[in-house]
Amino acid sequence: MNGRTAAVRRTLGSTTATVYAIFVVVAIAGAILAATAGSAFFTEGNLESLLTATTVLGLVAIGQTLVVLLGSLDLSVPFVVSLSSVLAAGVMLGSADNLVAGILTAVVASTLIGLVNGLLVGLVKINGFIATLGIGLIVSGYLFTNYQGSTGQASPQLVAFGGLTLGFVPVTTILMFACLAIVMVLLTRTRTGMHVFAVGGDPEVARMSGVRNAVPVIVAHALSGLFAGLAGLVVVARLGVGSPQVGSQGGYDLLSIAAVVLGGAVLAGGRGSLWGSLGGILIFATIDSILGILQVNPYLKDVVRGVIIIVAVAVYARRSVPRRPARFGGGAR
Amino acid sequence: MTTTTRFTTERRPLLARVGRGLRTPGGAIFVLLAILLVGLFLYNPSLGDPGQFMRFLGRTAPILIVALGQYFVIVSGEIDLSMAAIIAAQVVLAGNLIGQDASRILPVVLLMALLALVVGLLNGVLTTLFRVPSFIATLGTALVVSGITFYATGGAPSGNPVDSFREIGRGGIDKVPVFGFVPYSTIVLAVLVVLALVLMRRPFGRMLLAVGDNARMTALAGASVWWLRTRAFILSAFASTIAAIVLVGYAGVSPVVGQGYQFIAITAVILGGVVLGGGRGWVLSAIAAAFALEVLFSLLDFIGVQSTWRPAVQGVIILVALGVPLLRFTRRRSQTLRSNRPNK
Known part of the structure; x- marks a missing residue:
């Protein structure tokens, strides 16, 4: 077997490929179902709302993927999203002059919370x-004590930015893809990125190989906070106000973890990919959109989501052979 | 420090053993509970009355029962995120199917038990035989169960079971010597705690601990790992159901009843010195920790802290309870390393 066919076969057999195969099946099924219900699935308006739904969860899932790759979790993201939204809207107060200050406050606060998470997990070694x-509970206590309902107001530029589209693609979605690309470079081209996989795969082996285990853990958690903060900014841009409950209502903690796992990542760490996570989110968003077109009761969405998560992960788990990219020479066995 | 032979068969004096036990996380929780109770009695002397205290204990019963169920799952090395969904489903089921007809209580309770059995079995089988991590498997079943519950009710409170059913959560036995009034929920709790203590001493409990400690070793020793863990999930689902029956009594029928319970239960179990990942921890410590949390929350109420701060307090407790022992352990270990280093 020569190297190239092996590489192709490996790509086709990888979990990420399975994720996108599922996505394609879901999208086609959705288009057919929508057609039978008398409406089209691939309309610009529908695709735009689908991409919009992908953006916030996508940003959160980028950070979550990093954290899950390390074998950790980030359950604080919904509260960080809310905190970022109330801080940004609270500082901006609808004024154009406070745009930068609002964004900075939200981003710095979110990153700091992520950093604290990272220090607790990486240095104190709490699970x-x-x-x-x-x-997350501490942040939620702060939120619910100090904010009763929607507060503040986004500056006009931010609202305009939130509504901006390129064709049918929202600019915020493009921003999300840019973040994805940057993190992908970080993961595959930098030392810290390699260490993320090493520590997630086996912390003890990584340590004995001379990796300082705390560094990737702290970086990943801080980035997870940062991206949750950015997601909060996108929320503010959409809603025009900050809301202390927007994150927990969105269920971003469990949904982002579910998306990452649906994307083929292993909760124990070491295996997973950003493309996979993106595929997981696309599957969720597509299903949401189909059920919306079919006018299915929104509560039943959760039932479908639950079934899909379980079935997908059960399918992945059946492949017991570790599928890792070959390290020494392309595909020589 | 006294030096002892490692393999001595002789038991230390009782007091020394208790003293040592209190220094472990599972024992320290009893000291914390005692301190919190003293604080509670100082702020609200009326709770010192046995009858009032029994009522208080009865009110905290649901959360203690949920913690009990979560204990079985966590000690076996898994986690159950479906408890809140099960509680809500059972509450709605009881509220709508029993209605004002007391003769339906028994069949509906049987149906609820069946539902618990099915969900518990599903959680267990998915986790063990299908190798879906319990975090994902129970999250999935939770989404399915709560989705159906919300769909059935439209998200609004509905239904109202007959009063004789609600008595389990509300009522109690009057004119008991010493206590005066003993709520049924306290009795249910006491019975469950005793049952759990006995169960953990029986072969099942021992094996459950073994599975949590080292699943592979236990499998090699001939135990059926999947069935042990599945039974833990079933017990957890039953605990949620019993908590739901008690909750119907005073919390009413709504699909949001029980929200947040599982995270308080997980907090409590970990606070009680049970190790996440399984294999270690005493069931009574987990219960005591759940009770300590409830006492702390009411103490904060009496002091006048807004109830919105509760989650923050819970968060701080989790971090301190887990962080401090870890920091202490690391420090001690580095000292040992230093003292063992050969002199130059």
């Missing part, structure tokens, strides 16, 4: 689930 749950 990621517990540490981020604790920090």
Whole structure:
């Protein structure tokens, strides 16, 4: 077997390919279902709303992927999204002059919370689930005590930016893809990125190989906070106000984890890809959009989501052979 | 520090053993609980009355029962995120199917037990046989169950079971010597705690701990790992159901009843020194931790802290409870390393 066919076969057999195969099947099924219901699926308006739905969850999932790759979790993201939204809207107060100050406040606060998560997980070595749950609860206590309902107002530029589209693609979605590309470069081309995979795969082996395990953990958690903060900014741009409950209502913690896992990542860490996570989010958004067109009760969306998550992960789990990119020479066995 | 032989068969004096036990996370929680209770009695002396205290204990019963169920799952090395969804589903089921007809109580309760069995079995089988991580599997079943519950109710409170059913959560036995009034929920709790203590001493409990500690070793020793863990999930689903029956009594029928319970339960179980990942922890410590959390919350109420701060307090407790022992352990270990280093 020569190297190239092996590489092609590996790509086709990879979990990411499966994710996109599922996505294509779901999209085609959706188009057919929508056609039988008497409406079209691939309309510009529909695609735009689909991409819009992808953006916020997509940003959160970028950070979540990094964290899950390390074998940790970030349960604080919904509260960070809310916090970022109220801080940004609260500082901006509808004034054009406060745009930069509002964005900076939100981003710095979110990144700091992520950093604290990272320090707790990386240095104090508290289990990621517990540490981020604790920090998330603290942030939610702050939010619910100090904000009763929607507060502040976004500056006009931010609102305009939120409504901007290129064809049918919202600019915020392009921004999300830019973030995805940057993180992908970080993961595959930098030392810290390699260390993320190393530490996630086996922390003990990584440590003995001379990796300082705390560094990728702290970086990944800080980035997760940063991206949750950016997601909060997108929310403000859409809603025009900050809301202390927008994150928890969106269920971004569990949904982003579910999307990452649906994208083929292993919760124990070390395996997963950003493309896969994106595929997972696209599947969720497509299903949401189809159910919306078919006018299915919104509560039943959760049922469909739940079934899909379980079935997908059960399917991935059946492949017991570790599918890793070959490291030494392309595909020589 | 006294030096002891490692494999001595002789038991230390009782007091020394208790003293040592109190220094472990699972024992320290009892000290914390005692301190919090003293604080509670100081702020609200009326709770010192046995009857009032029993009522208080009865009110906290649902969350303690949920923590009990979560204990079984966590100690076996898994996690159950479907408890809140099950509670809501059962509450809605009881509220709408029993209605004002007392003769339906028994069949509906049987139906609820069946639902618990099915969901628990599903969680267990998905986690063990289908190898879906329990975090994802129980999250999935939670989405399905709560989706159906919300769909059935339209998200609004509905239904009202007959009063004789609600008595389980509301009522109690009057004129009991010493206590005066003992709510049924307290009795349910006491029975469940005793059952759990016995269960953990029986072969099942021992094996459950073994599975949580080292699943592979337990499998090699001949145990059926999947069935042990699945039973833990079933027990957890039953605990949610019983908590739901008690909750119907005073919280009413709504698809949001029980929201947040599972994270308080997980917090409590971990606070009680049960190790996430399984294999270690005493069931009574987990219960005591859940009760300590509830006492702390009411203490904060009496002091006048807004109830919106509750989650923050919960967060701080989790981080301190887990962070401090870890920091202490790391420090101690580095000291040992230093002292063992050969002198130059």
